[in-house]
Amino acid sequence: MAVTPTAKHNHDELFGERVSLLAQSDPELIEYFDNFAFDEVYADAARLDETLGRPTQLMVQLAAILAAGGLAEFRVVAAAALVNGGVKPVELKEIVYQSVACVGMARAYDYLHAVNDILTDAGVELPLPGQSTSTSQTRLEHGKSVQGRVIGADAVAARLNDTPDDEVHFQRYLAANCFGDTVGRSGIDLPVRELLTFSMLVALGGADAQVRGHVSGNLKVGNTRERLLAVLTLLLPYIGYPRTLNGLAAVNDLTR
Template structure:
């Protein structure tokens, strides 16, 4: 029996938004799986993009961070295309990657470094990019601890150091010097965006609810309110699925109950 592929019935809004994200891109999946494209694109590029108040650049960057956390290299390449077409700079592309290392791990991120380098080189960007580091081996702990206290809270960090057993204190110091000192102090992205990216990666990883709650508090400290975090979760829904989305919302409602 001959199978005839049908043409997806895409809304005008979905077509317009997809073209804005991926100019000139023609999906091969549209030819082989038209029903899936119809459902997904109408949802992700019409309903989802018309919900909330995130600008396009923020939507792309948090989705980019989510694909790294999920080790979704093919989708990440699509987000690179979308990013460059919508104002995400090469420095910002690299900083999203570097920022993901302490949260996702280099074992995953290294594949994305290669993908990003190939993409940037193909688009005429000379590598390496200018350094965004602001610390040295001598001051990374001190500067990292200061940023950690600013983002998480002085009392909470002081209590963490006070209550950590001696045989685990090295991890606390690594958090201050490495996670915050080496990465969070970098330029190229502001603290608000870095916390949105962290939140996006943690909810996309799954199984990180304790850390998600901690970074909800950090987001609030950096000026990202509950509605903005809900908008981020909504943006990520088509890419992470409902279970992780609902887990993220449960964390949000626990830390910031509805009035």
């Protein structure tokens, strides 16, 4: 099986002249993987949503690779996305910052160092300009406002007001920390952040209820069924069929 011209073009456009060692040691796997990931998948994602630009395509893939624990793959794709894929330094950083709320610092830690290495190697001065949009005094109210755009203001109020006293702090954390400190940051707009959260949760596995919640959230911020299906299509080569199909089931539950 030869690599198709389309797959070669798309691969080389992203990775340039980088030589894959796996293409030498495992040529059969890389040939059919590249044909799938860089030809079939790109074509079907574009058919579903032709307005989902290459930078956003790469960002959702990076979010999923991170959540799946693919540090070596993340380094390769992130470096290429920065140089050739139109992904900005602040967007790389914000993907990792946002991941802390989804996968925890224990996993995000290595990816933060990876992004710092990639940016430094590219000549980007650190730290980047700050993207926080709240303070310690405003983070809860700001977070409630951002969360309200995703699940509805009434739902936010109900969670904070109706949850038992011994667990209400989790709802406060969601509003203030997850949404106020993290999702409400600048650097990436909210519809794309919801796609990133969806991608991380699908790739993480074992978070079916949260995936369904963020299918709903994506729809509320303007992302469509077709866009979510395009994202799942782009994720499949990196996270496999079981988690992709679980994500598809969640999309179907809320859009069919």
